[in-house]
Amino acid sequence: MTRQRAALGxxxxxxxxxxxxxxxxxxxxxxxxxADTYALLCVTHEVAVLLxxxxxxxxxxRQGGWCAGCVKGEVA
Ligand SMILES: [Zn+2]
Numbered sequence: 041m042t043r044q045r046a047a048l049g050x051x052x053x054x055x056x057x058x059x060x061x062x063x064x065x066x067x068x069x070x071x072x073x074x075a076d077t078y079a080l081l082c083v084t085h086e087v088a089v090l091l092x093x094x095x096x097x098x099x100x101x102r103q104g105g106w107c108a109g110c111v112k113g114e115v116a
Contacts, residue, residue, distance in 0.1 A: 047071065052086055065101050085109030 047057035051070050056079065060069035070079045070088060078091040080100055087107045091097055100106040 051081060053081070053088055056081075056088070062097075062101070067097075067101065069097055080106065082107035082110060085114065 045059060047059055048061060049058055050056075051058045051068060053070065055073050056070040057073055058068045059071045059078075062068060066083045068081045068083055070081050071077070072079075078094060078097075079088040080091060080097045081088045085107055087109055089100065089106050091100075105111050
């Protein structure tokens with residue numbers, strides 16, 4: 041089986057690896073190591089949101105409010 045893209049490295053969440061870094065959003069795009077499952081991680085709060093579709097992160101980042109910590113304005 042061929043992976044579409046090599047991971048940048050392991051993420052802070054065990055079992056997940058970083059596929060893309062999105063520093064402008066303080067976010068990382070994660071992929072599960074053993075499944076085609078993707079998530080968006082808030083680097084500040086280490087909160088991950090599962091993505092239903094591969095490109096759902098764009099919609100989440102555009103809308104904002106996907107990380108509860110950021111919504112409350114919490115400083116990690
Ligand atoms: Zn956050």
